Amino acid sequence: MASASDMHVEQNVAYYLSPVGLIKIQASAKGITSLKIVKDKSHAHSLIEEHRLETLHNCTNPSHNKKLDEALKWLEEYFCRPEELRKDGCRRLPPLDLPMGGNFVRKVWLTLADHVPLGRTTTYGELAQLAGRPAASRAAGQAMRTNPVSIIVPCHRVLPKSGGVGRYSGGEGSVTKQWLLDHERVCGDMKHAK
Structure with a gap:
């Protein structure tokens, strides 16, 4: 220590x-x-x-x-x-005090934290579907951009459907996102969550 x-x-x-x-x-x-x-x-x-x-x-x-x-x-x-x-998995997160935001935005944050554990990834469309609005992939993306607790609410695990790592607003952008994904791979095979 x-x-x-x-x-x-x-x-x-x-x-x-x-x-x-x-x-x-x-x-x-x-x-x-x-x-x-x-x-x-x-x-x-x-x-x-x-x-x-x-x-x-x-x-x-x-x-x-x-x-x-x-x-x-x-x-x-x-x-x-x-x-x-x-x-x-996702269960042992520190307690969060998230801003109210819109109901869907908050639901997307909590859904991501609850359903996409370390070592897994998802797409914006799949995240929107998990959050109850399958046609709202852009809104899910906006929720990721406004995520106040990056890494804990793992927006780096959300990837574009077209492939690649996509954008990331934390640290050095997509370089940081790729580092976080690679770091999580050391714990086991990276899998796609559904």
């Missing part, structure tokens, strides 16, 4: 230094409200220096927000021991 100097936790914000970049996590008393890869590399570098984040992987550290602790533990398992998460 990493030491206390490997991560920084403020009351409702934590940073996690991962292989895909610095991740900023925000939480309420109910759960995780935001999880984003810091895109601006110079800003990420200054945060790393400011908070003395020294190692690539950081582990949980007691904070004043148990929801942040749970998210940090989940990220540690995702990046360092994904086989542990694979055992539980």
Whole structure:
């Protein structure tokens, strides 16, 4: 386990230094409200220096927000021991406090988190169908673009029907998406969820 100097936790914000970049996590008393890869590399570098984040992987550290602790533990398992998460499929996610958004958008986020486990992929059309609106693949795509908790709600597992990895708004875009998919392949054969 990493030491206390490997991560920084403020009351409702934590940073996690991962292989895909610095991740900023925000939480309420109910759960995780935001999880984003810091895109601006110079800003990420200054945060790393400011908070003395020294190692690539950081582990949980007691904070004043148990929801942040749970998210940090989940990220540690995702990046360092994904086989542990694979055992539980989608079920062992940190608690989320998602914005209301539209009913369909929220349903798409929750459907993705509940039905497309680590090591599986789906298409926008299949995700729309799982969420109860088979003709709404574009709306499912829009829901992915507005996903506030990337990686936990795994929008990187949603691929275009035409093939390839498609777009990704986190980190370095499609390069980050491909890295996440390749990382999940180390846990076993990548499969298409239906």
